Amino acid sequence: MTSAAATIPWDELIEHDRVHGSLYTDPDVYAAELERIWYRTWVYVGHVSEVPEPNDYVLKSIGPQPVIMSRDKQGEIHLLLNRCTHRANLVCDAPKGNSSAFRCPYHGWTFSNTGKLLGYPFNSGYAGTALKSELGLGRVPRVASYQGFVFGSFAEDGPTLEEHLGAATDAFDRLVRLSPTGEVELTAGWLQHKCKANWKMLLENETDGYHPQFVHSSIFSVAASGIGDLYGEKSTAVCRDLGNGHTENDLRPEFRRLDQPLGWFGTDPAKVPDYVDQLTAVHGERTREILVDGSPHVMVFPNLFIAEIQLFVIQPTAVDETVQHVTAVQYRGAPDMNRRMLQQTIGSVGPAGFLLADDSEMYERNQRGVQARNPEWLQIKRGTHRERQDENGFTVGDATDEVPQRAIWKHYRSLMEA
């Protein structure tokens, strides 16, 4: 089969400071992305806390691929393809459950939760049981986790997960450091937002520091939020290229300037005394610094957005359709903080929330706008004249610059041309 990616002139479509509109609309580009990104690199799938007990399972995805994440009786986590090896029905339908085996509802073929084919009805029709060893469920060949976040890769070989994450491992470390037990739990449930837009509209927007003061001005105004100021011309926050397509809005310079513990969360220690006591018992004198710095705002390429107190998982389902899965971060053992994080999540990205609704409107308008024949290019040149290297050698820009977008496209091109 001819590679879709090999037929597309990527160097003519992706330049340092502009990208061609067809990258968001061309079905051949989307097919090439599935081949080179979604079915090759490491993709975030789920969290260990979603399958806490032996024989737990949840339904997940890698792009359009339906995936079962299961924990077997020994505790090992498996990523299986949710497709009966007989006639391709979905083996599991419930979003989550507990079962040592899965029975396809179409003809009763039965698989263990490790993917092994245990049997099928009326096996005399197959002249015995030889098929059992041949027709186990398909599986994602490589599974690895970091700080409880489980990733899968359809490539048999390639960089390890930690090599892929590179500097982005720091985002996970900073996230779990805010939990008094050092662990987060994704137990709040998931909202799913479907929008008619290419997945890269979302990927680029998550660390776009230029839009919040415009797109989100109404919610910032109603909530009397200071978030908008973090993304202004006077902000000392920076945006950063973390390498491998991972990008960041690093708001810590502003939080340190303001020097308010839990200011990043819009509250203060007196409101959550149990949580602060628990964290102090673990971190001692460093607790104040941890509470001032707050939680990361990092887009892990290609599909996991760590947004301080929420996680977004980007799932492309077609060239012009994307589902965004959203949940509230929960710190294991910190009920007072968890209640507040859940409330804030409902308020900003829930069914009646404004934040994600604002963004989704922009995604869909973008997708309609990019159909226009002229001009053909999207500009991502903001801040090129003031890009600089930070003390660790990473490229950074001012809070509203387009360093992250250029970083994403640079990595994207390297994957597509590989």
Place this chain on the structure above:
Amino acid sequence: MADEVGELSSEFASVRVRIDTDGNGPRLRVEDLRTGHVGFLDPLELETLAWLPEGGLHKLLDPSLHRWRAEDQER
């Protein structure tokens, strides 16, 4: 007499579980709610289940083992 323990359902099966005392000793009564079929498990059988190794039920989960097999097929 049977004391209700409860109903358990997944997308694959639904059962009602009771502790049955009609015999000389107690046993677990398991009713398949999709067919009405009833089976019993005594304490020794249940203890054996508690000690099952990984995959210990795999043979029993094969649909062809008993429930979906030709009448004249050898076991």
